Amino acid sequence: MxxxxxxxxxxxxxxxxxxxxxxxxxxxxxxxxxxxxxxxxxxxxxxxxxxxxxxxxxxxxxxxxxxxxxxxxxxxxxxxxxxxxxxxxxxxxxxxxxxxxxxxxxxxxVTEQRRAESVALEERRRSAELAGRLIRFQALVEASPDFIAIAALDGTVSYVNPGGRTLIGMALDADVTTTTISDYLTPEGLVLSLEIEQPAVVRDGHFEGETTLKHQDGHAIPVAVASFLMFHPGTGEPFALATVQRDISERVAADQVMADLIEQRTALLTRLVDAQDAERSRIAADVHDDPVQAIAAVDLRMGLLRRRLREQAPSLLPELDGLQETLSGATERLRSLLFDLEPPSFAHSGLAGALRRATDEIYEGTSVQARVDGTDEPVMPEATRAVAYRIVKESLVNVLKHAGAGTVHVTVDSLDAGLHVTVLDDGVGPGEAVSAPGHRGVAGMRDRATLAGGWCTVADGPRGGTLVTLWLPGPEVTTTSAPGLGAGLGLTEAASRSTTSLGFAHGMDDGHSDA
CATH class of the missing domain: 3.30.450.20 (PAS domain)
Structure with missing residues (x-):
């Protein structure tokens, strides 16, 4: 049996x-x-x-x-x-x-048994996959030189990676669970966290910006920060706060060097423009006091001579008329030179106003209709506007000399934090004159723009004619740094004691902070 x-x-x-x-x-x-x-x-x-x-x-x-x-x-x-x-x-x-x-x-x-075994096998497979992903994720985080940290919703820090510890001078075996978010923030970071970041993380669940981390010896480390809430995959509720911060000390230093260079360039440009204007004014005064006065005296004497010739030698009057015409042409050229040498005035109506006065002078007595639109003119340093004025004025003169245009439209506005000016005419277009030898006007316009840190292009207009585009950099813009670890995690020293102030305790549904 x-x-x-x-x-x-x-x-x-x-x-x-x-x-x-x-x-x-x-x-x-x-x-x-x-x-x-x-x-x-x-x-x-x-x-x-x-x-x-x-x-x-x-x-x-x-x-x-x-x-x-x-x-x-x-x-x-x-x-x-x-x-x-x-x-x-x-x-x-x-x-x-x-x-x-x-x-x-x-x-x-054994149907149900095999089903249970299949489910168990799938669970084991998924567990092994998750374990593998966890190992890879851990290896990634542990190898990263960036500051990577995780904190609970009450502000207690639970993890800082080795690279982050090294960055702030913390011992690799230090117990971070005894620290809070505020321990890693500079005083400025605490303030910015409360004023800027908390509303953003409550509203959006994440924050990106720049700030400073606090080194163990007290000095600030400039960092680019990306901080965010971590949500439970099952419930969808936030359960932790995380941040990734990268040391940008070298970039900040390079930015400072660049800012110093921009400041130096602006100062040099201002002195250069002032020197040019002073020289122009001196030349204009010399021309007005000597050649213009001399020509005026000659014109007066020729008037007296005309009366005598009319009485004594009328046959010589045609020759005198030719001389009189030559003298009038010289006088007009001198008046045009004085206009070119005159420094622009931006005191009352800015660059657009100065360009309106220039178009009135340049196109007086011609059929050219000019319009200057400066509604969106940005605030710019005097030297920058002076350079723009000279370049645009040169392009307006070129329209009169070469374009054969009936209309000219000048627009003054801002682009990429700089001064942007366009001159569009309906003439014959730039053709080969832009690059042909002897056309120093266009080359001079480009050189002036380059010297001021900008650029100038001359090209065909969208519907014919010529389009001159000028861009000059504006004054350096100082950007306020955004908060860091406390920013991304949404907590300051006071807020870290109560997640209610950030709305975490209520599922972040009201979007407001009581702090």
Missing amino acids: AHDAGLSNESDAAIGPQVVFGMDRTGRCTLSVGPGLDVLGLKPNELVGQNLYEVYRDDAVGLSALDTVLAGQRFVHERSHQGRRLALHLEPILDAEGVLTGAVGIATD
Whole structure:
């Protein structure tokens, strides 16, 4: 009966409905009982007396099981049957002399067991995948030279990576769980955290900016910060605060060098413009006091000479008329030179106003219609406006000399924190004159713009004509640094004692801070 004991043990191990069946050595069924019969659509002992070879004649697995067990060998197999998963275990029955007398078997429904095993296998696979991802993430964070920290919603810091500890001079084995967010902030960072960052992190759940971290020896470390709330993947509720901060000391130093260079350039440009204007004024005064006065005296004497010639030698009057015309042309050129030498005035109407006065002077007595739009003119240093004035004035003169235009439109506005001016005419276009030898006017315009740190282009207009575009840099803009660790984490020293002040305790649904 050792076989019966083995079957009993197999039965004890099964977890689903079972069918116990027996047969003689010819395959005729002698027993068919068990709760698993319902699953198979059979009644107890319904198969008794039937030859199982006939019952399973179209079932290859069934026939193989009968052949194996009636040949005196154990048969163990698992198969699908009528949408269920069945585990088969058949044992031969031998008499005392070892002669086969029949067989007995158990069919166990293991469908739910296999499903549970499949779920468990998938869970193990996912756990292994998550463990691998965690290892990779940990390796990434541990290897990063940036300051990476995690804190609870009450402001207690739970993690600072090795690179972050090195950056602020903290021991690698220091216990950060005894620290709070405020321990890592400079005084300025605390203030900015409360005034700027808290509303942003409550409203958006994240914050990006620049600030300073506090080194263990007290000095400030400029950093670029990206801080954010961490949300539970299951509940969607915030459960931690994290920040990644990168040391930007070298960039800040380079920015300072650049700012110093810009300041020096601006000062040099101002002195250069002042010197040019002073020289222009001196030349204008010399021209007015000497050549202009001399020509005026000559013009007066020629008037007297005309009266005498009319009485004494009328035949010489045509020659005198030619001289008079030449003298008038020289006088007009001198007046134009004085206009060019005159320093612009921006006191009352800015650059746009000065350009309006220039267009009136340049196009007086011509058919050219000029319009200057300075509604959006930005505030600029005097030297910058003076350079722009000279360049634009040169382009306006070029329109009169070369473009054959009927209209000119000048626009003064801002672009990229600088002064932006365009001059658009409806003339013949720039053609090859822009790059042709001898056209120093355009080259001079470009040189002036480059000297001032900007640029000037001359190109075809969008609908014909010529478009001159000028850009000059504005004064240096000082950007207020944004808060750092406390900023990204949304907590100052006072706020770190109560997440209610940031709205965390209420799921961040009101978007307001009581701090």
